Amino acid sequence: MARHDESRRIPTAAVLKYYAYKATKAVEFYRPVMYLYFLAQGLSFTQIALLEAAYNVTTVLGEVPTGYVGDRIGRRNSLLVGTGLIAVTLVAIGLAGSFLALLGLYVCWSMGYNFRSGSEDAWLYDTLTDDLSEDQFSRVRGRGESVSLLTGVVAAVIGGYLGDIDLSYPFFVAAGVTALGLLALLSFSEPDTYEQTDSDDLSLRRSLGIVRDAVTNRRIRAFVIYYYVLFAAVLYLVFMFVQPIFETVVVDLGVDPSRVESLIGWYYAGISLVGAGFSYYAGAIKDRIGLRTWFLVLPFAVGAALVGMYLVPVLALPVLLLARGIADTTRALASQYVNDRIESVGRATVLSAMAMVSGLTVIPFQLGSGAVSDLSSPLLALAIAGGVLIVGSLSVLVWEVPVAADAGASEVGE
Secondary structure, three states: OOOOOOOOOOOHHHHHHHHHHHOOOOHHHHOOOHHHHHHHOOOOHHHHHHHHHHHHHHHHHHHHHHHHHHHHHOHHHHHHHHHHHHHHHHHHHHHOOOHHHHHHHHHHHHHHHHHHHHHHHHHHHHHHHHOOOHHHHHHHHHHHHHHHHHHHHHHHHHHHHHHHHOOOHHHHHHHHHHHHHHHHHHOOOOOHHHHOOOHHHOOHHHHHHHHHHHHHOOOOHHHHHHHHHHHHHHHHHHHHHHHHHHHHHHHHOOOOHHHHHHHHHHHHHHHHHHHHHHHHOHHHHHHHHOHHHHHHHHHHHHHHHHHHHHHOHHHHHHHHHHHHHOHHHHHHHHHHHHHOOOOOOOHHHHHHHHHHHHHHHHHHHHHHHHHHHHHOOHHHHHHHHHHHHHHHHHHHHHHOOOOOOOOHHHHOOO
């Protein structure tokens, strides 16, 4: 019988609360103008890359400890801590006036997301497991991302126009909306699956052992390198360079520079719409296309597109829109793949470790791309990253196929 049988009940109330929380993530208010804001503060591309590197160093140092805390104090409490920290940091970023101030705030920002990263997926997966609906994780998580992105469509447009008035305003509005997430989280309850684990006996040493066992597990070790090291790192660079590339391309096409902030808000609204569409059908992608096909094809398609847009810059507009649009869906599918292959005890720690691996390996990508962008252009930096993605993905495939043959569509009927 198909594991995704619609007769299996999904915990409706819990899922609706999850969707309410996802609607408050608010990143699209500031995302369209974030790097324009930093450039307006006098930062160079190298300094922006250093900010991102500091963020990821903090991720590397903080992911496993915060995931461990999430396993100990509970998923909901970890999410509350992270959400509160993010809201406060966003206000401070809008008030910051120097590179050093932003550097310290980036560390706080990263810690906030550290507390949320593994705990959010762990809470959802365990909540669905309570009702034997864990196979619906991709579907529910994808639709949660769709809710977040559809909210982001309006937020991106508003953020663009707010940025046209003052580039700091979107950060303040985002902080207020993020704070609403605290109210949604207070309605969460801990899953029975989590409560029944021996989390009270989960020592840090045992947690590290669980992480070690997970990343060396033959079922996911190649996938960790393939997605969390290579593909996720390149998608992060796409996120970094959307704004300066958009500005360069549209100005070259004859757009008045004074209209860039408002136009980029609409562009990010388009990214959110594309992302919402893909995320809504994440479950269908898993069932019909299959995780194996998705992950074996996508890195090569994205890598080739990044190289192509350097040769024909106007292609950057559709390429970056699609690359950013599929990022959240791909992250959800990657989380499904890993979740299906690990146990509940230590789940938040393992998922945080995956983010830690990604955060560590993206640092040289960031620093190198920042230097290339200052010396040449962000387009060249992304073209080089695309080439590295293609060569690196091929190397992993030669070593070991990173996605199990039973992943995705082929396992549905089992």
